[in-house]
Amino acid sequence: MNSIERIRVLLADDHALFREGLVGIISAQPGMEVVGEASDGLEALVKARELAPDLILMDIGMPGCDGLEATRYIKRELPAVVIVILTVHDEEEKLFEAIKNGAQGYLLKNIRSHTMLELVWGAVHGEAAITPILAGHMLEEFRRLSRMAPLDSGEDVVALTSREQEVLGLVAAGASDKKIADALFISRHTVKSHMRNILAKLHVNSRREAARYIRHKGGPGLTDTAH
Amino acid sequence: MESRRVLLLSVQPLLSESLAQVLGRVEAVDLIGPYVLKDYTLTQLADEKPDMVLIAEQEDEREEETRFVARILEYYPNLPVIQVGLNSSVIRVYTSHTLPARSADLIDTIHSLPSRQHGC
Numbered sequence: 001m002n003s004i005e006r007i008r009v010l011l012a013d014d015h016a017l018f019r020e021g022l023v024g025i026i027s028a029q030p031g032m033e034v035v036g037e038a039s040d041g042l043e044a045l046v047k048a049r050e051l052a053p054d055l056i057l058m059d060i061g062m063p064g065c066d067g068l069e070a071t072r073y074i075k076r077e078l079p080a081v082v083i084v085i086l087t088v089h090d091e092e093e094k095l096f097e098a099i100k101n102g103a104q105g106y107l108l109k110n111i112r113s114h115t116m117l118e119l120v121w122g123a124v125h126g127e128a129a130i131t132p133i134l135a136g137h138m139l140e141e142f143r144r145l146s147r148m149a150p151l152d153s154g155e156d157v158v159a160l161t162s163r164e165q166e167v168l169g170l171v172a173a174g175a176s177d178k179k180i181a182d183a184l185f186i187s188r189h190t191v192k193s194h195m196r197n198i199l200a201k202l203h204v205n206s207r208r209e210a211a212r213y214i215r216h217k218g219g220p221g222l223t224d225t226a227h
Numbered sequence: 228m229e230s231r232r233v234l235l236l237s238v239q240p241l242l243s244e245s246l247a248q249v250l251g252r253v254e255a256v257d258l259i260g261p262y263v264l265k266d267y268t269l270t271q272l273a274d275e276k277p278d279m280v281l282i283a284e285q286e287d288e289r290e291e292e293t294r295f296v297a298r299i300l301e302y303y304p305n306l307p308v309i310q311v312g313l314n315s316s317v318i319r320v321y322t323s324h325t326l327p328a329r330s331a332d333l334i335d336t337i338h339s340l341p342s343r344q345h346g347c
Contacts, residue, residue, distance in 0.1 A: 014316060015313060015316050016316060017245070017246070017249065017311060017316075017318075018241075018242055018245050018313060020245070020248075020249050021242075021244065021245020021246055021247070021248040021249045022241075022245055022248075024245070024248030024249065024251075024252070025244060025245065025248055028248075061314075088285075088313050088314060109239060109241045109242065109313055110239060110240065110241065110285065111240065111241060112240045112241065112244070113240075113241055113244045116241065
């Protein structure tokens with residue numbers, strides 16, 4: 001990739017005050033300028049088409065079209081744009097979905113600005129903008145995927161336990177980990193553990209795929225033979 | 228315009244840096260900090276004498292912030308506290324004021340506060 005002299009940045013975040021501060025932080029960098037702002041995913045797509053930025057800093061939780069969907073749409077139309085997710089969501093599934101959708105990085109908003117700036121600068125020059133802890137999650141996921149048989153290999157889906165079916169039912173209804181934990185009187189850690197098992201058993205990569213798979217198969221009706 | 232001394236306490240570093248950027252440009256705001264909330268003490272608060280406290284918070288883990296806000300309100304009842312978080316695009320302001328303990332003041336206060344039946 002050719003070296004970019006001045007990075008043109010589009011900020012996509014629905015938190016106006018945070019976004020305004022981020023404009024100030026980025027504009028203070030000699031090699032960066034903010035060329036536009038968006039407060040939802042669709043606006044990010046429109047502005048990306050119009051402004052052709054080098055880099056988009058994309059929040060996930062935005063009204064209407066969220067940052068993960070927007071990343072997918074933008075990368076499809078403008079593959080050269082570098083997108084780095086900047087979010088409060090410390091969730092593996094969102095991380096994996098972001099990367100699958102084409103994000104060059106995934107950063108949590110609990111980092112310091114100088115770390116963020118170093119990492120996004122690297123992302124524009126081909127590096128992954130990801131902290132070591134999240135990189136560790138990615139490696140774990142790759143190891144898990146490498147142990148999985150491909151979905152079309154004819155290998156049977158291992159049956160879900162009744163608890164896993166309950167969790168999956170709530171996931172299919174759009175519940176967050178916290179809502180699932182509250183509904184089933186279990187910890188969020190336990191919910192995440194169940195989700196990992198569900199994804200492995202169904203040979204899918206995200207809760208969205210799991211929900212789609214189960215709806216396609218007609219509900220979480222797999223009988224309980226495993227535990 | 229009279230300047231306001233705003234003490235910025237941080238649980239969320241990037242948010243607090245963003246707030247510092249915004250407020251740093253405002254002439255009538257004298258920004259103190261940001262300081263990390265968990266390391267900040269009420270003794271320091273007494274020394275800094277801010278006009279208000281602004282907390283850049285992590286909304287998912289509010290126990291520590293809530294305890295701190297409660298202590299500020301207990302020891303400095305006239306000191307306003309403003310909370311800004313990333314999960315919701317709102318600013319929450321806590322203020323308190325004291326009135327004489329007379330029935331007329333109590334009844335006036337009750338009537339002056341909005342009814343939840345009409346939303347709040």
